Amino acid sequence: MIERIIAVIGVVLVATGLAAQDVGKIWNFDADKIGILSSEFTSEVGEWKVVANPTAPSEPNVLAQQAKNSGSTFNLVLVSGTNYKDVDISVKMKAIAGKEDQGGGPVWRAKDAKNYYIARYNPLEDDYRVYKVEKGRRIQLQKVNIKHSEEWYTLRVTMEGDHIQCFYNGKKYLDVKDPTFHEAGRIGLWTKADAQSHFDDLKVSGK
Numbered sequence: 001m002i003e004r005i006i007a008v009i010g011v012v013l014v015a016t017g018l019a020a021q022d023v024g025k026i027w028n029f030d031a032d033k034i035g036i037l038s039s040e041f042t043s044e045v046g047e048w049k050v051v052a053n054p055t056a057p058s059e060p061n062v063l064a065q066q067a068k069n070s071g072s073t074f075n076l077v078l079v080s081g082t083n084y085k086d087v088d089i090s091v092k093m094k095a096i097a098g099k100e101d102q103g104g105g106p107v108w109r110a111k112d113a114k115n116y117y118i119a120r121y122n123p124l125e126d127d128y129r130v131y132k133v134e135k136g137r138r139i140q141l142q143k144v145n146i147k148h149s150e151e152w153y154t155l156r157v158t159m160e161g162d163h164i165q166c167f168y169n170g171k172k173y174l175d176v177k178d179p180t181f182h183e184a185g186r187i188g189l190w191t192k193a194d195a196q197s198h199f200d201d202l203k204v205s206g207k
Helices: 004-016
Strands: 022-027 041-045 046-052 059-063 075-081 087-097 106-114 116-124 125-135 137-145 152-160 163-168 171-175 186-192 196-206
Touching: 059 075, 059 186, 075 106, 087 106, 087 186, 106 152, 116 152, 116 163, 116 186, 125 163, 125 171, 137 171, 186 196
Parallel strands: none
Antiparallel strands: 022 196, 041 075, 046 059, 059 196, 075 186, 087 152, 087 196, 106 116, 106 186, 116 125, 125 137, 152 163, 163 171
C-alpha cells in the first residue's frame, strides 16, 4: 500500500514538473567578505566586489560593479554551478554612477561570456529592454519605456521553452519568444560600459 502511494505521488510530481523543479536559491551577499567577490561567482568582464550599502533591501551588503569601462563593453559576472533552462530569476538593483550608461540586469542561459540572454533597465534612458548576446553581438528583442522613480527597483525574468517574460517592480512589460539559446546555462548579472550598479537579493529557481 505504501509503495503504491509513493508511486502515485511520483507520477503526480513528474506530471506537474515538480520532480525536476529547483526549489530556488537566493544570494543576499550579507555573509560575504567585503572587498572581494564571493567564491560562487566568476567575474568575466568588469570589476565585481561585495560592498556595504546602508540602503540595501537586505542589509548590510550588496554586489557592486565598479569598473569604469566605455563604449560597448559588457560587464558580466556569472554564478558558478548554476545550470537552468526553464528559469525564474529576479534581482534588486540601484544605479550608483555612470555617465555613458547606468542600470543593468539579470543574465540567464549563459553559455559563456559572449552568449546569453540579458534583461536590463537603464535609468538614464528610462527604458527596459531584453536582448540576446550572440557571439558577443547584442541584439534587441523587445523594448518599453518606463519612467524611473525609485532608487531600488526589482527586475524579474521568466523563461520557459522559447517564451521570455520580463517584469519591472512586479508588473510585466516585455513578452517575447526567441529560440536562439535553447539549452540550459548559467545565470549572472550585467552592466554596460561605466554603469556602476549595486545588486541585492539575487533569486533563482527553475530546472
